[in-house]
Amino acid sequence: MTHDVEYQVLGAVEVRTATRRPNLNGKQRSLLSLLLLRANESVPVPKIMDALWGSALPAAPDMRVRTLVSELRKKLREAPPGTLRTLPSSYTLRVAPGQLDLDRFSALVDRAHAALAARNPRRALGAYDTALGLWRGTALGGTSGALLTAEAARLEELRLRTLEERGEALMAAGRHSEAIFQLGSLTADHPVREHAHALLMRAYFLAGHRHEALRVYHTLRRHLVSELGLEPMQSLKQLQRQILTGTLQPETAE
Template identity: 35%
Template sequence: MRIPAPRPGRDDPPFFRILGPLEIGPAAGALPLRAERQKLVLATLLLNADCVVTIARLIDAVWGEQPPSTARGQVHICISRLRHRLAESGQGDLGIETRPHGYVLHTGPGDVDLKVFRREVAAAERAEARGDPAEAAELYRTALALWRGPALSGLEGEATRSAAAQLDEERMAVAEQRIELELRLGRHRALVPELTGLVGEYPLNERLTGYLMTALHRSGRRAEALVSYRRARNRLADELGLRPGRELQALERAILCPDGGPADDPGRRPPPGRDGPRRA
């Protein structure tokens, strides 16, 4: 491990941050990276930290399918300037190593927020597997707190944006898992404001709608839960020509169930939205 001592503590921000706008350095004094090419090269190295990234891949990240004849030389210049930035920061041992066909950015376990995020998620999954949902939910929260917005927001390279979109999907999957756990723990009232905001941001996400319906229903707000369903149904029909999937429809029927049977608490049913919407 090529990391100088002392290392940051658990509460210190990672030196490299890609879960939001690209930043390097201390949170209170991030080092400026003004050149778009430098940012795209660094982002590609960070997305593949501790692995060889070929020069061809870096060229593709910066210029796509129409690189200039000087692309290879410009990548070398970007690498040189990034090395200078790291040396200026006192973190020169977080080195960019030259390999025969490319470069490797060497990092430690706490140096990249994506690494820390995935480490906390893995710990949450282990807690969940051993039957400790409260600890798992807390670890998921810790992981999600590392995010400062959409991954690598502000960068325009096609390859970078594609990778960032996959990270955003990873974030959403973790958020959904954490919400599901908190519903099981009976924290439905506390979840309603958060879920209301998430459904407003992602109105076509059936799982989020189902979680909001469940949280409202279990908070004694049955009518609002049914309104949430109708809004989702109308939005799916208007924008996509689809109707809700089977599980979201089943959740609505469970909330409407008048006999107080087992279906009366849909919060204990399987999470909604796995089967996806159907054609209207």
């Protein structure tokens, strides 16, 4: 599907048209991000002020918001009329299905879930790969403010969960070595992420590497204790015992 305007938030925040990629400054990116994350909804001016400045409001912040909206509207001049609407004390950005990369990502992940439910891991992997290929770096890049920082963290968690799901799909497809490679990279980057470590343990077990699976558990436990003062969650302890005693069945490991 093609659109007059496409929006990207899975990386640096950008607008793309058929002929140009308008330059946005930091505040314009932040405003656009907020409107995109609440696309087709009315976003009150106080919410915009809080997202852009927090407690450090500039002089005449309502006027500054109007100026930023006017600047953003000029950047979106190739969009259909009425894309950025002014309402009483609020603004709405109209976004059609498929215009926002985050929406496309979510649709592809839903497609992967449906494929897994239909026991078609190969099709699921294709959808996961296309979805993850939409990411171009840290989400909401070029924005600032506590609210958008929290939103960026939420989107990063979504990306990590999708990587974990892809690892599960690789195991379901019998591609255990690839699952080990992907999940090993993920756990190296996130040494206290318990679910990713549990999946890596299962991948090693399915590949016939019992000792490596147990090593993953002990490495995770060391990081949890030293960095967070915590023990692994109960399900991980149970998984470790099943691998140690040889009672984990291959079908339950997937």
